[in-house]
Amino acid sequence: MSYWRKHQKKELELLLQKFDDAGWTIEDPLKYYSVKCPCGDHRRWIHLTPSGNNYAKDALGWLERQPCHPSKRKEQS
Numbered sequence: 001m002s003y004w005r006k007h008q009k010k011e012l013e014l015l016l017q018k019f020d021d022a023g024w025t026i027e028d029p030l031k032y033y034s035v036k037c038p039c040g041d042h043r044r045w046i047h048l049t050p051s052g053n054n055y056a057k058d059a060l061g062w063l064e065r066q067p068c069h070p071s072k073r074k075e076q077s
């Protein structure tokens with residue numbers, strides 16, 4: 001299972017798993033979860049309580065837009 005503290009919101013736990021799948025590092029929250037990308041240039045917070053209905057979807061979209069995301073590397077090769 002995951003090495004980070006399980007997120008109380010199911011959709012955001014799934015979101016953290018997406019970050020993990022993409023090779024990101026997840027740090028347990030003080031106030032927020034912190035996620036760091038494999039290349040070290042990109043990071044963001046994942047809130048404990050979503051600020052809107054699209055929070056998880058927006059964060060996932062953001063992840064997939066990062067230049068170091070696996071889907072981007074595939075497109076470039």
Ligand SMILES: [Zn+2]
Nearest residue numbers: 037039042068
């Ligand atoms: Zn990166």
